[in-house]
Amino acid sequence: MAQxxxxxxxxxxxxxxxxxxxxxxxxSSLAVTVELKGACVMALSVIIVxxxxxxxxSLLRKTIPNRARIIIQLVVVAMMVILVDQVLKAFAYxxxxxxxxxxxxxxxxxxxxxxxxxxxxxxxxxxxxxDGVANGVGYGLILVIVAFFRELLGSGTLFGFxxxxxxGYVNNGLMxxxxxxxxxxxxxxxxxxxxxxxxxxx
Amino acid sequence: MNTNSNVYTVIYTTLICVIVAAVLAFASQSLKxxxxxxxxxxxxxxxxxxxxxxxxxxxxxxILGFYKSNIAEAFLVDADGQKTGTLDTKTAQIYGVSDLxxxxxxxxxxxxYNLPVYIFKNGTTVLxxxxxxxxGPVWGYIALDSSCxxxxxxxxxxxxxxxxxxxxxxxxxxxxxxxxGKTVNTADExxxxxxxxxxxxGQTNAIDAISGATMTSKGLDEAINIWxxxxxxxxxxxxxxxxxx
Numbered sequence: 266m267a268q269x270x271x272x273x274x275x276x277x278x279x280x281x282x283x284x285x286x287x288x289x290x291x292x293s294s295l296a297v298t299v300e301l302k303g304a305c306v307m308a309l310s311v312i313i314v315x316x317x318x319x320x321x322x323s324l325l326r327k328t329i330p331n332r333a334r335i336i337i338q339l340v341v342v343a344m345m346v347i348l349v350d351q352v353l354k355a356f357a358y359x360x361x362x363x364x365x366x367x368x369x370x371x372x373x374x375x376x377x378x379x380x381x382x383x384x385x386x387x388x389x390x391x392x393x394x395x396d397g398v399a400n401g402v403g404y405g406l407i408l409v410i411v412a413f414f415r416e417l418l419g420s421g422t423l424f425g426f427x428x429x430x431x432x433g434y435v436n437n438g439l440m441x442x443x444x445x446x447x448x449x450x451x452x453x454x455x456x457x458x459x460x461x462x463x464x465x466x467x
Numbered sequence: 468m469n470t471n472s473n474v475y476t477v478i479y480t481t482l483i484c485v486i487v488a489a490v491l492a493f494a495s496q497s498l499k500x501x502x503x504x505x506x507x508x509x510x511x512x513x514x515x516x517x518x519x520x521x522x523x524x525x526x527x528x529x530i531l532g533f534y535k536s537n538i539a540e541a542f543l544v545d546a547d548g549q550k551t552g553t554l555d556t557k558t559a560q561i562y563g564v565s566d567l568x569x570x571x572x573x574x575x576x577x578x579x580y581n582l583p584v585y586i587f588k589n590g591t592t593v594l595x596x597x598x599x600x601x602x603g604p605v606w607g608y609i610a611l612d613s614s615c616x617x618x619x620x621x622x623x624x625x626x627x628x629x630x631x632x633x634x635x636x637x638x639x640x641x642x643x644x645x646x647x648g649k650t651v652n653t654a655d656e657x658x659x660x661x662x663x664x665x666x667x668x669g670q671t672n673a674i675d676a677i678s679g680a681t682m683t684s685k686g687l688d689e690a691i692n693i694w695x696x697x698x699x700x701x702x703x704x705x706x707x708x709x710x711x712x
Contacts, residue, residue, distance in 0.1 A: 299630045330476040337483055344487045348494055355498040358505035366627060419631060438679060441631035 273392055277400040279461075284407040285454045286464060289375040294408050294450065295443040297367050301424050304412035306360045308405025310353070310368055312398055314345045315377050319385040319397030321345075326386045338381045339372075346372045376400055411449045415440045507531075510563055517608035517622035518591045519647070531559050539588045543581040548700030551581050561585075564624075567597040567606055574697045582697060591619055592705070594698055598690025601682035603627040605636060605690060609646070614709035615653065615702035621646040623687065633683030645674040653699040661688035 283289045290311075297307040321341050322329070329337050350368045353361035361368065371377065380400050385393040416422055419440030421430030430436070439445050458464045469475065508527035511534045515522055522533040541554035541561070554560040562570075562583040573580035585593040590613040597606040607623030621643055623636040635642055650671045651658045659672050661684050666673035676684035695702075 303630075328470065328479065330470045330479055332471065333476050333480050336480060340480075340483055340487050344491060347491055351494050351498050351502070355501040355505065358502075358509060362509075363630075438631075 270392070270395070273396050274399045277396065277403040278406060279403075280464070282403045282407065282457075283376045283379075283400050284404055284450065285457050287376075287379070289379055290404055291447070291450065293367055293370060293374055294404070294411060295446040297364060298408055298412040298415050298446050299419065299441055300363075300416050301409065301412045302360065303363050304408045305405075306353075306357070307364060307367060308401070308408050310349050310364075311371055311374065311376070311404055312401030313349060314342065314371050315380055315397035315401040315404075316394050317397070318342045318345050318377055319380055320390050320394040322381045323385040323388060323390040323393035329386070334386070335378075335382075338378060342377050342381070343372050374404075376404055407450065407453060410453060411446055414449055415446060419445075506563060507559070507561065510561055511559060513622045513624060514561070514585060514593050514608050517620050518585075518587055518593050518610040519620040520587075534559050537587050537589075539586045541583065541585045544584055544698070544701045545579060545581055546697065546700065548698075548702075548704045554583060562595065564597075564604075564606055567595050568604065571597045571694075574693060580697065582694075582701075584698075584701065586613075594694065596690045596694040598686050598693060600625050600628050600636075600686040601633050601680070602629070605683065605687050607636070607687075607690075609691065609695075611651070611702075613705065615698075615705045616650055618646050618649045618651055625683070628683050629680070633677070633680040635677050635680060636683060636687055639677070642674075642677060649674065651695060653695050653702040657692055658695045659688070659691050661685075661691070 277283060281287065284291060284294055293307070298304050318338070318341050322338055325337070325341075346369060349371070350361065353364075353368065377397075380397055384396045388396070413423070416424075417429060418437050421434050421436050422428055470479075504527055508530045512524050512530050515530070515534060515537075520533070520537065523529040535556065538556045538559075541556050542550050543552040543554070545551045554562070566583075570580050570582055572578075574582075583595060587593070592611045592613060592615060593608050594611065594615075595606065595608050597604065599605065603626035605623060605625040605628065607621060609621045610619040611617060612619060623643070625634065625637055628634045628636065630638070649659075652672070655672075660666065660670070660674075661676045662673050663676040663681060663684065665675045676688075
């Protein structure tokens with residue numbers, strides 16, 4: 266049991282990482298990784314949404330009519346996303362302004378629906394919650410890594426504090442544009458597959 | 468129980484939707500006052516920042532308190548520069564972004580408009596501007612001296628401009644700093660210029676545009692000029708009064 270639990274938590278972060286292995290949620294990870302602060306809040310929001318939606322859907326799993334299950338999942342996810350957006354607007358207004366439309370777009374993030382379909386509908390609520398959270402963490406981890414390099418090399422700052430800019434570094438404008446995020450994610454995938462040979466396709 | 472029957476499916480989905488709707492309605496209603504307060508404080512923070520005040524922006528109360536103790540009068544003016552109403556300074560009544568949007572339609576549609584003017588105790592007059600950027604609306608506040616000819620400062624915000632490019636109208640202090648000390652004559656056909664490739668040296672009513680953000684710079688340029696022209700009669704009157712004094 267303990268072994269299985271550990272698997273549930275660690276797999277989505279490393280071997281089954283939603284972004285680098287499953288290649289899900291790439292779109293939003295290009296958009297919100299210009300600055301670390303935004304990336305962290307986005308990561309936290311996704312963790313909450315995936316975790317709680319998986320939990321709720323798992324609670325309902327035996328009652329959900331099979332033919333309408335996608336709709337029901339969507340309604341639950343949409344509810345969570347709107348709740349997160351509303352709470353951020355009320356308690357973290359400046360960050361919500363910065364993330365603007367991307368919070369709303371969590372609903373289209375394939376990771377959320379993917380985990381509910383693949384895991385929550387066939388497992389008990391607690392493991393489902395863990396699976397959702399772990400997938401959110403796996404997603405968030407890549408977001409933070411990408412945002413670290415993009416903010417550092419693109420703006421010369423980290424969390425808004427000048428790091429490289431005080432050393433006379435000239436900001437690289439390409440880092441700020443989405444294509445560079447894609448290239449960075451590509452590099453992360455490359456590094457990960459070089460270390461873990463089992464991920465390489467034959 | 469047969470969870471695949473039509474009746475069950477319809478009842479179940481209806482029920483879920485009703486429950487979710489109720490949860491969201493409750494959340495929206497209970498958080499609304501807080502959200503509105505945040506939005507108002509943010510607008511006032513932007514007005515104060517444009518007017519070059521140094522103030523404590525750590526809480527909504529601090530921002531509102533500072534505004535209330537420094538504002539002299541706030542009122543609305545129409546196209547002829549006539550006062551058509553007042554904004555209550557005791558409750559820090561202001562024109563929010565949605566109000567600016569509505570007035571922007573009036574200005575562009577050549578309908579009657581009422582635009583807000585904020586005058587602080589130190590004589591600084593703050594006028595809002597509103598227009599279209601690349602992805603969404605851009606707006607901001609321009610602080611002028613009491614004769615409405617000299618710019619003291621400015622602050623801009625946007626809904627969805629690209630961070631690091633168009634977003635610089637808000638995030639880059641150097642862009643904003645260019646406005647301070649510039650002059651503006653609302654009687655000119657084009658009162659203010661945001662120039663791509665750099666403002667010509669010596670031109671006192673022009674600043675450099677943001678490289679890599681041509682459309683945002685253009686949109687902001689248009690917003691500033693359309694709104695300043697809309698205030699032209701008010702500004703002319705304000706200029707006359709100061710000269711008589």
